[in-house]
Amino acid sequence: MIIIQTENLSRTYNDNALPVQALKDITLTFGQSEFTAIVGPSGSGKTTLLNMLGGLDRPTEGKIWIGGTEISRIKDSQLIDFRLHNIGFVFQSYNLLPVMTALENVSFIMLLQKRDRKEIEERAREMLIQVGLEDKIHVRPSKLSGGQQQRVAVARALASKPKFVLADEPTANLDTASAFNLLDIMQKLNREEKITLIFSTHDQRVIERAKRVITLVDGRVTSDEYFDR
């Protein structure tokens, strides 16, 4: 089942009146339960593509469909709501709310979605157990290691059961052990929750685990390979 589809996606930035084309003619589809890495050197357009797929930026040309909705055409206010109910995000710098506990951080998106309180707490606890942080439920991010914070971020992104999760270089700030641990968890959740995970990365550790690797160079897709892992 196709979750995301892009058609001739292009993005041009006008830096100092000098147009810079960050993405050129990208046509891709992403199916359910994919574990995809978008790779490429710095400036190749990985983050721009992720921003487009996540509805954080709009294409200059082309179209993006997510589950039948063309997000490149909907209004900003609708797009925010669309993100809330359909897309999960994991950021390079974790970006947790420092004033909230791990449990509150994981519950946050579901609270914004106005779900049932009891259901939220159960699901948030379940996710924290799944990422191995059952003993850190009431701990604030400042008391957690980088790896633990990123696990909370992953739990937050997946807790609301979005259509897909976008992770922008999630292991970039982690040591090897933490990175492997995080990848194990993400793979497990991908399998169990059947949620599509799309990474931008140039971390070889992530690339080696991905079932699909899309390579970008100068804003163009140069290869799109599937692996049986």
Add this chain to the structure above:
Amino acid sequence: MLIKLAWRNIWRNPRRSLVMIFAVMIGLWAGVFVASITTGLMEQRFRTSIQQQFSHIQIHNPDYLKENNVVHRIDEWESLGKEISENENVKAFTMRTLVSGMIASSNLTTGIKINGIDPEMEAQTTGLNENVIEGSYLAGEEKSPILIGRKLADKMKVRIGSRVVVTFQDTSGELTSSLFRVCGIYQTSNTLNDELNAYVLQQDLNEIVAGDMIINQLALICHDLDSVNKVALHFQSRYSHLTVRTWKEISPELSYMQEMTGVMMTVILLVILLALAFGLLNTILMSVYERIRELGMLMAIGMNKRRIFGMILMETLFITLTGGLGGMLFGIVTIRLFHFTGIDFATVGGDSLNDFGFDSVVYPSLDPSFFFTVTLLTIFTALITSIYPAIRALRLNPSEAIRKD
């Protein structure tokens, strides 16, 4: 959830938030306290001016007001007095014989207004007996007693029992002098008035001035301020050839002073709220700039603009209300405390307040509605102040904000 987040956000930088909360608290406390002193000062001035000096209503022969001459009497004082005593809106009244003249001791001769009074009526109307600080009120057995103000007594260097000579024109235009003995010294909060007014028994003065009863002024105190105009209009219509004036006509400056108090309070309040607005703006703006990445994340994961705006607005409100309520509470406590003990400004300013007709001991007082107004205006200021930082936050591009260092 938003409330919890906003509340915790303000304690993210506790020192900065506490400084702002204390600033709001001290600012509002100072404003409320200064306003209460101003109100107390003005209320006391109003009360004493009405009670000791003007009364609510004065009735004169119109010619007396032009010439200040004792001959311009109120002929029907008996019937008028009877009607006034029967009027249910009138609490008390007094009838005075008024003569301008000179008072002389062995040390000084000076101009003075002699008030011939009925001691009992005067005591009920102006409470003059309560202002006697030395000697006795005019009720003694003594012959030709005179009650003079402390400042005049000091200037003339007279004491209780001293003799003074009072000279004035009688009704036939002849200059006449009479010997009086100082029976008492009084002091009110208006030293200038004390220096210019002396009180003698009405019958003593009338014997010297005319040989029969002359009344130049009737002064009335009503039960409440609201009935003053009604009473004045009633007697003016009944005695159209006399001049009936309310306190507002007798002393327009007193009325003006009342209006000015309102203006002063508004100015004090505006200055405080303006300072509050800038302090808050700085704090909230700093807090927004420090959280650009976090705000970007919130927008990215789907927190809509209304919620972001609400969160920033609540943060501003929490700081303001915490400080504001603290300031109000502190204000209420200090006002209540000093309302009973009073603040004696004589210790720093001597008699200077008395020279302008104000009490030197001020009892702070504030209308409860002022607190309500201040609370509402403080909330309003916080709401207005939060708009700019909130707009700055809403203008963030989430994809750029997330990457901000």
